[in-house]
Amino acid sequence: MNRKRVDILQALVLFARIVQYGSLSGAANHSGLSRSAVSKQLYALEEKLGIRLLQRSTRNIKLTEAGKQVLREATQIQAAYERVEILSEDLQGQVGGHLKVSCSAGIGRAHLVPLVKQFRALYPKVHVQLLLEDRFVDLIDDQIDVAIRVGHLPDSSLIALRLGEMTWVVCASPDYLRKKGTPEIPADLLQHDCLHYRNSQNSYNNWLFMGPNGEERISLNCCLSINDSTALAQAAEDGQGIVWIDKSSLGDALETGRLVQVLQDYTLGSGYPIYAVYPARHHLPAKTRKFIEFLTEHFSPHIQS
Template sequence: MRTNHMIALMAEMAVFVKVVETGSFSEAARQLGAAPSAVSRSVARLEKALGTRLLQRTTRKLRLSESGHEVHARCVDMVSAAQAVMAVSGQFGPEPQGVVRVSVPKAVGRFIIHPHIPEFLAHYPKIDVQLQLNDRYVDLIDDQVDLAIRITNRPSPGLMGRKLIEIHHMLCATPRYLERNGTPVHPQDLKTHNCIFLGEEPGDSRWKFQRGGKSASVNVHGRYAVNHTGARLDAVLHHVGIGSLPYFTARHALEQGQMVQVLPDWTFTTNYCGEAWVLYPPTRHLAPKLSAFINFITKRLSQEPTLDRPAKVQESPPIPPYESPEATG
């Protein structure tokens, strides 16, 4: 491809990135100040020049083709590089700015991320945050989010990111409940207790434990199952039974003596344990607004006090302005 032709296509590549970012030709046109037909022709010219279909169009949404995913990643790098140049020259603004769209699991978002958002907004007056709390799998491109926080021990190899904190679960009950019903000394003792569990999957009522080289599992029963961490915490505090809770939810009540950990010498394992990672599409030049958000949240979480039982938060160095952040894959 001739250099002149390649330079001419850079504008089409930027339009293509905006179409994918917004999910529609009309919204991309609105944000670019152009006609939808002009945006459509721009993408068509790029497809013709590359000799491949980039977008699969339906009546309801746009979806990247297999080759479109590859091309989009490279075009995002180009746009990010251009933004980095503008930032260096001062034309992009002295402060990070724009909207940061973050998808977070409900409990992690409510108890870990949300408490730090007011301070972040005060520190960065030109950045707006859209925090989307949901427990379903979110595709960063299809769902139009900048960052996704996921609980996983194997981050997607096609994404980049940073480990934030380890998520540990434990069993908790109030002293009053244990005085009335006895304190379990072995996982099998849970069979005689009223247990509060998630209740979304059949396996949620089969609790698994490890201690040393031994493992144990028990099918628990209870009068109350609820798929909301805050609701399970409230039920435990109202002496309903022994509940499964992530440590970050239980921490304050444990510190205040409102409840205690049950079977503390056993490790309670669930499918919801793992490492919380903040993930984003691969890029050599992360937008300043995203670097600001990631660095801020990472620093605040590294300062969170912890008990001895859960793993410590991993403190990570700040993201350099124009270097590739740590890749997960």
């Protein structure tokens, strides 16, 4: 195969990525190229084919009618090209490249940061970009390889692998309990300073208890809400109130007595499941496959189901 034909095939792969990611910049980021290099290759491809593939403006791109027809073929070439890349990695025994992982800040700090250190010790050629943010991330648009998500997932084309389940505890610092007293029944919480987790999508201030009288749901007007579970645990340790929180966010605070569990005669509502989520593909890159396998084996024992 001559060089010009190879260049055209590579340009077609790049064209498919431009459409896939919705912009020249998105294709450039995924391909490790500059935006200007992507623009030049697209222009050269259009010149070679003698047709306009995309209508481009400062804000978006739009396929021409000819572009739609070429895209069908380019998508097949792109899929074959990516399968060969993955096959090459497997045959050479290589695990490397850029791995982009998204997770909420609290779970990321408690679990993923130490796990990434262990994973990179095994696979030093993998560069991990860990995004800790409490917002809904679109895996395709944001080019995420793996996301850690909490709660029941909506139906989608994504693959979800269950890693475990949160375990709830209600606790406070010894200093707070000495000053304000210890609640004996859930309704007592209405007379206490309470702390809860809240992000842009949800506010977790409805606490569910199961006891001798069945279910008791307490809706609290909490004095402090934080969108980071690590900071929420710290606020409880500082004596600011009683918190309902995932046990895995507390580190050794319960074992060392910095926090004390309350209302232990009651069973708390079931914890949210935790999933590793990734785009559906016929062949996962070795870096993604190995990271998912690593998570399945090593995710925190506090929340393994």
